[in-house]
Amino acid sequence: MVNYILGCTHITEGAIPFAAKDPLRVIPMMMIASSISAVLSYSLQIQVPAPHGGFLILPLVSKPLMWVLCILAGSACGAVMLGCWRLWQKRIQEAATLAGAIK
Template sequence: LLFRKYFSQQDRNAGLVNFILGATHITEGAIPFAAKKPIPVIPILMIGSSISAILTYSFAVQVPAPHGGFLVLPVVTGAFQWVL
């Protein structure tokens, strides 16, 4: 969706699949990207995860389900903030 010129057609196709997987908190789709270019990708993944953790804690979002993603949205406390 963003910065299309930096990715091959194969990477863009994988990105669309990973967007769907990421919405259900299945993050294994990021492994090929991290393996291909570990130096720029791994720090970006770490920064994104840190920002998500800080926002989740700041908004007092609670997810009592053992899994995540939009599948458990009905049981999330602070669902609007969680989607943000």
């Protein structure tokens, strides 16, 4: 619950425990997802005059609905990347376990 509150205010410290488990893979995925949101926001000429505040600054955003959709798009891309990576890791572990059992 705390991470949802932190995420809504764009305080990223809630992601540190997730990134600390596998930083070489998780951090680049988070960077790509954030970049997707940023590029979409920039491409749609969305203006956010406040440098920080997450959804608390929604009334200040020039196109609030589009801004939220850009954030959701980047988040979805990050979730898909992380989900695919974890699924791939799980399959590799299962294959290694199966190979060990066959020997």
